[in-house]
Amino acid sequence: MENTFQVHFNKIIVYDEECFQGRHHEFTSECCNVMEFGFETVRSLRVESGAWVGYEHGNYQGHQFVLERGEYPQCDAFGGSNAYHIERMTSFRPISCANHRECRMTIYERENYLGRKGELSDDYPSLQAMGWCNNEVGSMRVQSGAFVCYQFPGYRGYQYIMECDRHCGEYKYFKEFGSHCQTPQIQSIRRIQQ
């Protein structure tokens, strides 16, 4: 029985059919594999509070996508961009360090924190429009909060969720951006809202 004095900072409800139909389950902490709860996959979801990251496969592997508060009636709504087609979400967890007001990170032109650098504490739908030198980021350090980085401008393409309290906030080269990352191409970056 739920303790009525507990405040849930993170709550997500997942459904195994589109449009919030079928079997459903509420989570307030991470889920390593939704199949253990009798789901084949998640096909719609509601984020009631907090910010979450979802993963295509179990154990937080494969494509990742940020999930902020609101309603996502089918995979296409939460799977991101049609630059790649996501048909499933199998694991997910809260982004505990997300903090819209206190977000800072540094991006570097090259691997291992070399080359030109840029300090970010806002949203950049086009890094190049704000003065960044090209269409790639070689390495990053997240000092506080959490950001999501995207392949293309306008928050499109593969998503890489970067958190200050994972990986020590240090991402030395593009393969550390995410297990699905194939190139250092990043053209937009924004803060994650909590």
Add this chain to the structure above:
Amino acid sequence: MENTFQVHFNKIIVYDEECFQGRHHEFTSECCNVMEFGFETVRSLRVESGAWVGYEHGNYQGHQFVLERGEYPQCDAFGGSNAYHIERMTSFRPISCANHRECRMTIYERENYLGRKGELSDDYPSLQAMGWCNNEVGSMRVQSGAFVCYQFPGYRGYQYIMECDRHCGEYKYFKEFGSHCQTPQIQSIRRIQQ
């Protein structure tokens, strides 16, 4: 011959093949139908400066999508979200009033500027996380700058570009959001960067 003293605030280069191959053409103002320039459609593009809006069909009809500075190597990169599949871009124009610093709009719960309202001058990847009452917006007024509104949180789904200097900045009900708009569902809104 280009006048070397002219400053181009808006420049886009469109290609009829993916990955910046094939026939290409540079534009510094609107293009009502790219087929008049010998293109079947646009399959990749580079925005060199300014912010643009692209449309699926000629004469600025059909699905619309915001294009900020950077590189878009295929339709999937600029077409938006896989909630709908865009295979072509046929017309496009600069968003002249885009101004990242001076952007203000008011959203209303119901049509005709009725019901609860919210004043926006920032980016909202989740309207509900910032206190909005539901997953819809009934009507809007844009006082300055330009915004893009999205069906789903995290800047996903159908896009509606809202400008202060078109439509008098007044959008009384959802069918005025865009010719492709079928419902008043809007869950994220952000400023357009110039």
